[in-house]
Amino acid sequence: MRDIATFSGEVVETDHLEEVSGMTVSGSGSTWTDVHRELWVRPSGGAERRFTFTNTDLPARKGHQVTLLLDGTGRPLALVNFSTQQYINLVARRQFDLFGAAEAFAFAALLIGAGLSGVVGLIALATSTAVYSAVKWAIREERYRRAWESVQAVIHRTIAHRPDDGGQKWQRS
Secondary structure, eight states, X not given: OOOOEEEEEEEEEEEEEEEEEEEEEXXXXXXXXXXXXXXXXXXXXXXXXXXXXXXXXXXXXXXXXXXXXXXXXXXXXXXXXXXXXXXXXXOOGGGSOSSOHHHHHHHHHHHHHHHHHOHHHHHHHHHHHHHHHHHHHHHHHHHHHHHHHHHHHHHHHHHHTOTTOTTOOOEEO
C-alpha cells in the first residue's frame, strides 16, 4: 500500500452504538447486530477528529495516546495505542472484492450465449468459470497479503520511532 498517513493524539472521547438489523423472508427471519464505534482523537495543539469503526474491537479508551494509520481517503488501516502498548491491523479480506459488477454482467452475457449454444457451451463456460474464479481468488489473496504486510511494516516503524516506549513488549490485539 502506498500513501499511508498517520494521525496521532489523545483519545478525548469514545462512543459506541449497537445497530440491530433483520430480514424476514417467507415467515423465517434473521437478525444481526453491527457495533459502530467512534474515537475522537485530538493531536497536541490541533483540532480533534472523529474516526468510525464497524464491528472492530479497539484497544483504546479516553485519555490514551494513539496513532492511527490512514489510507489515502482517510479510512483507518491500523490503530497503535501507546498507552496500552497494543496495536490492531484493520486490513481485512472483505475489503478486497473477488468479482466486480462488470464481471457479473459479462458472466450473465456469457451464460446466455452458452445456453443458446447448447450443452457444450455450458460445459465450456462452467470449466472456464472455475479456472477464472481460482485465478481471481489467488490475485485477491495476494493483494490482501501485500496490503496487510505493508500496514504491519508501518505499524512496527511507528512503534520503533516512539521514544517513550520503555522497551516493553508490544502485543497485537
